[in-house]
Every structure is written in structure tokens, then in C-alpha cells.
Amino acid sequence: QVQLVESGGGLVQPGGSLRLSCAASESIFSFISMGWYRQAPGKQREVVAVATIGGSTNYADSVKGRFTISKDGAKNTVHLQMNSLEAEDTAVYYCKTARWDWRGSTSYVHDYWGQGTQVTVSS
16 A cells, blocks of 8 residues: 655745645655646646656646656655646645556556645735
């Protein structure tokens, strides 16, 4: 069972920056991918940024050029640097990882989620 703990959320003014962190309970090199998702009030959860084990990164169009996802293997942590924040970025941000797990002799991809951290962009 993988434990994910997010931190770094808070209140920031428009145009400001925040850095979210997600600490995993085991080596992040065992994960297929690690990513950040967000859910605003009344909206569905959406992907923000994903980093794969192969080294590729993908971003939602709405955050390209403003957000950067990065991994720190030594600390089993993934970060999300968020710059030029807008009111529309207000949401609960969740860390998610995917890992191969076993059920008997069958392997499957298991998703693990953190508890979420609130980001509020407001003047």
C-alpha cells in the first residue's frame, strides 16, 4: 500500500506562486507515473500534470507554460511548481501515482491518491 502526503497549498494572490509537494512512502522509481490532479467546487476532477517513469511530462493546456512538475528520487517526492496563478486555478490538488500490483498471479495497474491540499487564488 502506497501512502502519498501532499503539502504546500494555501492562499495566494493572482500572479503569485506556490510549490506543492507529494511525499511517497516508497521509492518513486517503482511507479509507472506520478501526477497532479485538481478538483474545483462543482467540477469534475481533472489532470494537471503527469510525469512518467520514462521521463516524459504532460500538462493540461490551461497550465502549460505556468506549471512545472518535477521528481526528486532521493526524497521520493514529486513537486508541482505553480507560477502566474489565476483565480481559475483555485481547487483541491491531489497527487496520484500508478504502480503494478498483484492479485494472486494476475498483475494490474493500481492507482493511489493523496488526501489533497487546498489552493486558493484570490485577492
